[in-house]
Amino acid sequence: MSFTFSSEIEELRKAVRSFISEKVDPVADQIEREDHIPDQILDMCKEVGLFGLSIPEQYGGLGIDMFGKCAIFEEVGKTSNGFTTVIGCHNGIGSVGIVEMGTEEQKRKYLPRMATGEMIGAFALTEPSAGSNATNLKTRAVRKTDKFILNGSKHYITNAPIAGIFTVMAVTDPSKGAKGITSFLVEKDFPGFQIGKIEEKMGLRGSHSAEIFFEDCEVPVENVLGHEGMGYTNALKILANGRAGLAARNLGSCQKLLDMSMKYAMERIQFDKPIFEQQIIQHYLAEIALDCETLRAFTYHVASLVDQGKNVIKEAAMVKLFASEVYNRVADKAVQIHGGIGYIKEYPIERYYRDARITKIYEGTSEIQKNIIAGRLRKEYS
Numbered sequence: 001m002s003f004t005f006s007s008e009i010e011e012l013r014k015a016v017r018s019f020i021s022e023k024v025d026p027v028a029d030q031i032e033r034e035d036h037i038p039d040q041i042l043d044m045c046k047e048v049g050l051f052g053l054s055i056p057e058q059y060g061g062l063g064i065d066m067f068g069k070c071a072i073f074e075e076v077g078k079t080s081n082g083f084t085t086v087i088g089c090h091n092g093i094g095s096v097g098i099v100e101m102g103t104e105e106q107k108r109k110y111l112p113r114m115a116t117g118e119m120i121g122a123f124a125l126t127e128p129s130a131g132s133n134a135t136n137l138k139t140r141a142v143r144k145t146d147k148f149i150l151n152g153s154k155h156y157i158t159n160a161p162i163a164g165i166f167t168v169m170a171v172t173d174p175s176k177g178a179k180g181i182t183s184f185l186v187e188k189d190f191p192g193f194q195i196g197k198i199e200e201k202m203g204l205r206g207s208h209s210a211e212i213f214f215e216d217c218e219v220p221v222e223n224v225l226g227h228e229g230m231g232y233t234n235a236l237k238i239l240a241n242g243r244a245g246l247a248a249r250n251l252g253s254c255q256k257l258l259d260m261s262m263k264y265a266m267e268r269i270q271f272d273k274p275i276f277e278q279q280i281i282q283h284y285l286a287e288i289a290l291d292c293e294t295l296r297a298f299t300y301h302v303a304s305l306v307d308q309g310k311n312v313i314k315e316a317a318m319v320k321l322f323a324s325e326v327y328n329r330v331a332d333k334a335v336q337i338h339g340g341i342g343y344i345k346e347y348p349i350e351r352y353y354r355d356a357r358i359t360k361i362y363e364g365t366s367e368i369q370k371n372i373i374a375g376r377l378r379k380e381y382s
Contacts, residue, residue, distance in 0.1 A: 051087075081207075186219055
């Protein structure tokens, strides 16, 4: 398939590429050490438009389709994955629900502020008892006149410490199982909402995940997202929509690892010649390049299906699964190519190696993606 982008996307892509290489990458080690993205970097993201990729133009965003958004995410993936996750979550699962399912009033209220980065988005589904088993939610929502009262908790919620708006799944009718779950738009300042412990993670430094608690949290009825009882369906759609974008971010990281590995292999001298001359190193690099090109074709194929309005539940699961496996393979080979220096913190290879591991877990584990694929195959062959 063709990877031809519009002139507008190409221009934005070049601007983002320059921003990543000139502003973000030079502070990637600082982000890793301090576990904090400098405020000036986030301010510059607002100027570049990185918070408004998914927001339609009428609400102040750039209104980019999935194909174009993947081109931008590929560039964003070439730097600190903590930074990448903040941007990706906001533009993906943090905002797509409002864009796709929100009422006009909800869109006018939230999207303009999200487009400028004034209000960061987050997605709150996971609970201690509801990870892969997403229907086993314990958070409850009971309607009282013009409000819903939420009680319960969530954990591992990306962007929670900096988010202003959360798409939250809660049970409104326990007797209906998955059909008794409703999605809500919860602002951080709503009474009864509280941020809990920030998790210490193996990777993704600078991107913070935290617990959130609802103690008689008051949510206006008008903040129901979509229809009551459609929360589980909404969650599946939101997650599926974002998987091509996640694959594109992984692709960017893989390409960066290939670039760094090629440079090192050409410069590192062993046995009086560059290690690139060793056939095993050539094979590693060839395998990485093959994985990158295959992932690139698959990612943009799924993105084009999304833009055509196709049902991509199976394809989205496939590309998420494949991208996660590829990223982990590529990171492992990159460490091997670099040898000892790939294992120490002075060089960024080990950072990518640690960051890659979570991609097989978050936004749906690799095992769950296989279940989804198999389920769709059963339907197709029945």
